Amino acid sequence: MDARCVRDALRRWGLAGIALISISGLTGASHRTTNFVVEAPSPDIAKKVADHAELCRSTIARQWLGHELPAWNAPCPIKVKINGGEAGGVTSFGFNRGKVSDQDMAVEGRLDRILASALPHEVTHTIFAAYFGGPMPRWADEGASLLSEDLRERQRHDQIVIDLLNRRGNFPLARLFRMEEYPSDLMGFYGQGYSISRFLIEMGGRPRFLKFVKDGLHSGWDLATRNHYGLSDVRELDRAWHSWHKVASHGQPKSDLVLVRAQSGAELEE
Ligand SMILES: [Zn+2]
Incomplete structure (x- = not known):
């Protein structure tokens, strides 16, 4: 199982996840920028992570919101643990009266993978938390x-x-949109959330996606689907996503599962 997903899932339990990571991530250097304070094994790593977090924060906010966020009242702490593995991260939030009251991030793995993957991912959660002022639906957040x-x-x-669609392991969108807990198939859940987010953004861009998620959460997903994407309801959106996926995945390398089926002469996915 993918380590990043497992650790990321610890966001759900907040402090428990952070505590596990910070025990092993006690560090020797700190670097402070306007919006982040990073603890890392060396001053050089602390500075690299803090500077990159600032760059991600401004770039990703402009992508999603069309503008940068104002400086936070308190810097977001980031604990960095370097090891030889793929990068993972966890960010926990507290909310008070529709605003983020505190946030806390930890990342670990190889430094190049932290900078390319885990850090941008975790910083995106902070942009979404600022926009929503409360928990974002899991499928969309991840x-x-x-x-x-x-x-x-x-x-x-x-x-x-x-692979998920080939083994018909995907969730109906009406169910996925309402899921508040991570399911046992974390990788499938992340993959489907990612693919649907991509599809919706290709249809209408990032700001519309955020409005859709916010409206869906408060006014219902069928109405939000009609208002933002001109489709009659979530079932029609689900069908549209499947059709898009068949085209979007054209040319992708065939999965091991399909190859095994092909070799055994079993019927392939249509
Ligand atoms: Zn995440």
Whole structure:
């Protein structure tokens, strides 16, 4: 199972996840920028992560909101643990009266993977938290944060969703949109959330996607689907996503599952 997903899922339990990571991530250097204060094993790493977090914060906010966020009242702490593995991260939030009251981030893995993948992903969560002022639906929070990761991670999730659909393990959208807990198939959940986010953004752009998610959460997903995408309801959106996926995944390398089926002569996905 993908380590990033498992650690990211710890966002749900907030402090428990942070505590586990910070015990092993006690560090020797700190670097402060306007919006982040980073603890890392060396001054050089602390500065690199803090500077990159600032760059991600301004770039990603402009992508999603059309403008940068004002400086936070308090810097977001980031604990960095360097090891030889793929990068992972966890960010927990507190909310008070429709605003973020506190936030806390931890990332670990190889430094190059942290900078390319985990850090942009976690910073995207902070942009969404500021926009929503409360918890964002899980599928959208994780799916759309994956869009900030590098091509390698995005392609990996493209493949995950191909496998998911080939084994018919995807959730009906009406169910996915209402899921408040992470399911046991975390990778499939991330992959489907990522693919649907990509589809909606290709149809209408990022600001519309955020408005759709906000309206869906408060006014219902059928109405939000009609208002923002001109489709009659979530079932029609689900069908549109499947059709789009068949075209979007054309040319992707075939999954191991499909190859095994082809070799055994079993019927392939239509
Ligand atoms: Zn995440």
